[in-house]
Amino acid sequence: xxxxxxxxxxxxxxxxxxxxxxxxxxxxxxxxxxxxxxxxxxxxxxxxxxxxxxxxxxxxxxxxxxxxxxxxxxxxxxxxxxxxxxxxxxxxxxxxxxxxxxxxxxxxx
Amino acid sequence: xxxxxxxxxxxxxxxxxxxxxxxxxxxxxxxxxxxxxxxxxxxxxxxxxxxxxxxxxxxxxxxxxxxxxxxxxxxxxxxxxxxxxxxxxxxxxxxxxxxxxxxxxxxxxxxxxxx
Numbered sequence: 001x002x003x004x005x006x007x008x009x010x011x012x013x014x015x016x017x018x019x020x021x022x023x024x025x026x027x028x029x030x031x032x033x034x035x036x037x038x039x040x041x042x043x044x045x046x047x048x049x050x051x052x053x054x055x056x057x058x059x060x061x062x063x064x065x066x067x068x069x070x071x072x073x074x075x076x077x078x079x080x081x082x083x084x085x086x087x088x089x090x091x092x093x094x095x096x097x098x099x100x101x102x103x104x105x106x107x108x109x
Numbered sequence: 110x111x112x113x114x115x116x117x118x119x120x121x122x123x124x125x126x127x128x129x130x131x132x133x134x135x136x137x138x139x140x141x142x143x144x145x146x147x148x149x150x151x152x153x154x155x156x157x158x159x160x161x162x163x164x165x166x167x168x169x170x171x172x173x174x175x176x177x178x179x180x181x182x183x184x185x186x187x188x189x190x191x192x193x194x195x196x197x198x199x200x201x202x203x204x205x206x207x208x209x210x211x212x213x214x215x216x217x218x219x220x221x222x223x224x
Contacts, residue, residue: 045214
């Protein structure tokens with residue numbers, strides 16, 4: 001079967017750095033996405049990785065290792081508004097999106 | 110107005126009711142999707158429409174019936190639902206039905222409670 005694993009919940013402190021991991025076992029790979037979802041709101045696109053390496057976008061970076069079936073989302077200089085759920089999703093060989101259950105990130109002052 | 114708009118935001122219905130969820134996108138996209146989001150579970154794809162044609166039906170029970178009259182509007186008709194159907198129903202759109210990095214644009218969802 002196909003599976004995406006990410007931690008259910010994480011807690012971090014305002015101003016700090018947090019890394020949210022995502023491991024996947026899928027039939028094929030055609031890219032990995034990260035989305036952010038604030039409570040009661042729409043998920044919004046954060047990043048897309050299809051090649052190995054680190055993609056940086058301001059305070060957020062996303063890393064991919066296809067050989068390890070592994071990605072992480074790195075959030076720097078955490079702000080209270082970063083409290084949200086972070087969803088990892090992989091496109092398989094049929095270009096179907098396989099979703100993780102999401103990681104709820106709680107930021108404390 | 111821009112983006113993806115869903116109505117209603119909240120819906121409470123009995124098991125014998127019939128209701129419809131509406132989604133409208135103002136992005137000029139060609140593909141539209143219905144997803145079900147239950148607490149602490151992955152998003153479940155229900156239906157996909159590409160250029161108004163249904164291209165995906167992920168073994169969804171017949172009590173859920175989609176309708177896509179044009180590439181900007183998508184409906185989900187509900188009838189004789191079960192309590193386990195209570196969830197957040199998300200609509201999304203994308204430029205194409207992606208073989209690449211097409212990102213999804215989501216609406217804020219309809220929080221459905223079936224009593």
